Amino acid sequence: MTKAIAFTAFGDADVLRPTDIEVPAPGPGQVRLAVRAAGVNPLDFKIRSGWMTEVFPVRLPHVPGLEASGTVEAVGEGVTGLAVGDEVFGPVNGAYAEQLVAGADRLAVKPASLSWEEAAALPVAGETAWRALELLNLTAGETLLIHGAAGGVGTLAVQFAVARGARVIGTASEAGHEYLRSLGAIPVTYGEGLAERVRALTDGRVDAVLDASGRDVLGVSVELAGGPERVVTIADAPGAPAHQVRFSGGGPGEDRTADALANALALHAAGSLRLRIHRTYPLGDAAEAHRASEHGHLTGKIVLTVA
Template sequence: MRAVTYDSFASDNSRLKVGDVPAPKVGPGQVLIEVRAAGVNPVDWKVMAGGLDGMMDAVFPVIPGWDVAGVVRGLGPDTPEFAPGDEVMSYARKDVVHAGTFAEYVSVSADDVARKPAAFDWNQAGGLPLAGMTAQRALDRLEIGPDDVLLIHAASGGVGSLAVQIARDRGARVIGTASEKNHDYLRELGAEPVAYGEGLADRVGEMAPGGVSAVADFAGGQLDTTLAVLRPEGRHVSVADNEVEKHGGHWIWVRPDGTGLAELAALADRGALKVEVAETFSLDRVGDAFDASRSGHTRGKLVITP
């Protein structure tokens, strides 16, 4: 099969190449997915740069990518949950960095697979798993409900925009940081936008004079602002800054979970969740997708379409 690979860590795209590799084996309890779309996430190029080498083993050559949406083409032994032809999606991270989703096929544990939302096209479904489940896990850890005033740092980004929608569906009031150009977008999602940068704590204080009850940081480097606007009994999480743990917060690292992903699919199918796709790329243009992701200025998901 055709796949994107790299044979050593690199902080740029110099080790990326496209070529033929052996098709994945399908073990007990696994499904073989023909990839229709695979979302790009910052972790993909951070892993390629060796950013998780202290946490996860890598077996080269590595196929990058942890998101997938596609069609079931094969089943391992004792996998009654799915059948060939099923349209599915998955957050397909494995314990070892090796066989990712930027390829024509990927094998995934059935426990980590959910059925694709009927309301989503392939690209939207391929962009949902990691970002959506990160948002979901953050809000679950915060126990967000209708009595909350939630501040979301980087609310117009891939994770933040999904967190806005999930929190609003749970009845919370949401204040979201973003650049001015994305304020109308946040209003469409149901958030009250506020410009990030110097003076942010004062601006949030004007919008919520009593402070906010919870903060979800999807940007990093926001701890001082978080602590300045948070009520004394407030809760906070970050996906980008483990320093929050020294101040009563929680560092979020999302786990593959087919059941949680199915909950997001149900939200999508009842119209409570949407994924904005910024651009799609062929396997030959994964480097361009990584460059766009590194820029930090993309609104919506970048998606690989093998």
């Protein structure tokens, strides 16, 4: 048995409760991890609230958490390239736990220079950001507008885009402007008058737009990009069809984890990757972490730490 945080009914953050769960031995192609840190994503509270039952059905009780870092403590049949004692990170299921079983092929080896918290903050945001830039076919010299640029996904999208040689304009509240500058983006404040503020920084339009905020920005995005072809939203599935904008949910066939983690690790090795941790909470304070995530004004990621 291992300690975890789970919910037995959908609801507000209070439904998250400490519980003991059984952790199976790793099956073929799997490893068991002793978890050190787990990333918190907005999807976690959306699933917990019961808003996602059609798109992401889960069986109750459910242990949330889609990304983790930790040490390999058992290896299943057929696993090559990972051994007991290896420090790894990657996308998983049930990350809010002291131990979990995960597919070995989706994990990456954690460099010693990357902290447990930073590594746990990388998989979901990194994959999403990389996937979106690929869909936008972003190339050097182009101007990209990112809505919600200071959040988890935005942080990675800005840095991947800058590394491609793009010019990045990112929306954030005033509190996040200095942070965006430090990542290499030009900050703008969101809300009323956004189109004019962006136009003042460009020749009137942008080449591509990534909506990582989901706050009714697709109309202005299409206007600024001169059409919907190079606008992608990861956060506004309901609004996308009306604007003929592509929504990317990372479903089957879309996953870009391997490329995303390889590119993020290359930037890290070059000393140019910044992974800001908005705040860490002990695993037992997962409910508090969800409240902060739901508040929605993050600079970087929220991470749960496991002793």
